[in-house]
Amino acid sequence: MASDRPLTSPAQPDAALKVPRMQDRMTHDVWLPEETVALRSQAREAVEKRLAPHAREIGRREESADSFPWAAFRGLAEEGLFSVPFGADFGRGLTYPMLGTCTVTEEIAYHSSSMAGVYDGQCILVPQTLTFASPALRARLIPELVSGRTAFSFATTEPETSSDLTATRMQTVAERTADGFVVNGRKHWITNSVVAG
Numbered sequence: 001m002a003s004d005r006p007l008t009s010p011a012q013p014d015a016a017l018k019v020p021r022m023q024d025r026m027t028h029d030v031w032l033p034e035e036t037v038a039l040r041s042q043a044r045e046a047v048e049k050r051l052a053p054h055a056r057e058i059g060r061r062e063e064s065a066d067s068f069p070w071a072a073f074r075g076l077a078e079e080g081l082f083s084v085p086f087g088a089d090f091g092r093g094l095t096y097p098m099l100g101t102c103t104v105t106e107e108i109a110y111h112s113s114s115m116a117g118v119y120d121g122q123c124i125l126v127p128q129t130l131t132f133a134s135p136a137l138r139a140r141l142i143p144e145l146v147s148g149r150t151a152f153s154f155a156t157t158e159p160e161t162s163s164d165l166t167a168t169r170m171q172t173v174a175e176r177t178a179d180g181f182v183v184n185g186r187k188h189w190i191t192n193s194v195v196a197g
């Protein structure tokens with residue numbers, strides 16, 4: 001941990017928070033960088049405006065292609081929350097992107113665990129996977145993700161293997177063809193599968 005980074009003091013809770021919570025003072029501010037505290041303020045306002053009014057309804061719906069909460073999803077994207085994990089080439093270029101992404105997830109989860117799961121897929125699992133993608137694929141996909149035009153999904157879990165993703169347990173196979181790859185196998189627990197692009 002860098003010793004010269006600006007830290008907030010637990011004795012001085014973030015005055016910019018329009019919706020303060022007890023835990024901000026008790027725990028969250030103790031070691032958070034100022035960058036993350038400012039992001040949390042912005043995320044909390046965005047979530048209050050774009051998600052909170054719909055959260056109860058989202059939590060009650062069965063998951064289906066028709067019920068996906070596009071308005072809240074794209075609202076969070078418009079507020080810039082999907083850009084948090086990325087460097088300056090595609091996103092915010094934060095000094096602490098991982099901490100920022102976790103903090104935004106926490107703000108979303110306060111109102112909707114469903115949407116926090118969606119944010120997890122879109123902004124943690126998929127960006128982590130795209131770390132290993134070619135520059136061309138990153139340039140094609142990340143703007144789609146950050147803008148919220150496309151909902152992404154992440155499919156590793158299989159009926160016969162979940163935590164254990166070793167090659168001897170995984171049954172899905174990718175075969176190279178003239179045009180690319182053909183992927184065959186069965187997956188389940190796929191967040192956003194009903195609407196993913």
Ligand SMILES: Cc1cc2nc3c(=O)[nH]c(=O)nc-3n(C[C@H](O)[C@H](O)[C@H](O)COP(=O)(O)OP(=O)(O)OC[C@H]3O[C@@H](n4cnc5c(N)ncnc54)[C@H](O)[C@@H]3O)c2cc1C
Pocket residue numbers: 117121153154155156157161162163164188189190191192
């Ligand atoms: C709400 C929700 C959303 C999800 N979304 C997705 C998604 O979008 N995409 C996706 O691919 N998956 C998704 N999953 C699946 C999730 O990744 C799996 O649930 C997770 O990998 C655990 O698998 P499992 O539940 O089958 O438990 P298991 O793998 O059966 O594990 C059961 C228990 O055994 C322990 N265990 C397992 N293997 C070992 C070992 N070798 N040694 C010691 N202990 C072990 C585990 O820690 C756990 O406590 C989602 C799950 C949930 C609940």
